Amino acid sequence: MACGRGRAVIATGGGAVLDAGNRAMMAGSGVVVWLDAHASTIYQRLLRDQRESESPEIRPLLQGDDSLERIMGLKEQRSSYYGAVADWVVQTDALLPEEVAEEVLRAYGR
Numbered sequence: 511m512a513c514g515r516g517r518a519v520i521a522t523g524g525g526a527v528l529d530a531g532n533r534a535m536m537a538g539s540g541v542v543v544w545l546d547a548h549a550s551t552i553y554q555r556l557l558r559d560q561r562e563s564e565s566p567e568i569r570p571l572l573q574g575d576d577s578l579e580r581i582m583g584l585k586e587q588r589s590s591y592y593g594a595v596a597d598w599v600v601q602t603d604a605l606l607p608e609e610v611a612e613e614v615l616r617a618y619g620r
Contacts, residue, residue: 519614524584527591537595543617544596545610549582551603 526532536542547555556577560566574580593599598617602610 524588527588527595533591533595541597541618542595543614544592544599545602545614546592546599547602549578549585552581552585553578 522532522536527536556569556572560569560572598613600610600613600617605613
């Protein structure tokens with residue numbers, strides 16, 4: 511089990527936080543960092559990833575005409591769960607990956 515390992519970074523899927531058992535395991539296993547972004551940023555990142563992929567695959571959130579609306583709905587549904595378990599929140603909209611990593615390290619060392 512990943513949460514039982516020492517000094518590991520575990521990136522969960524977006525819906526993992528919906529399960530109470532998962533939240534309890536995360537909260538009891540170490541520092542939980544929520545990497546957050548506005549729905550529009552997530553949407554643009556998904557589009558960019560699809561555009562830049564050598565073998566583009568339509569991500570489930572991009573299927574259909576209401577992708578941004580679905581992302582906004584999922585954020586609304588999940589935000590309270592993330593907030594309840596997160597020790598640290600990093601707003602990633604304007605950050606480079608290296609800056610996000612620095613914030614995660616800062617959370618770990620606080």
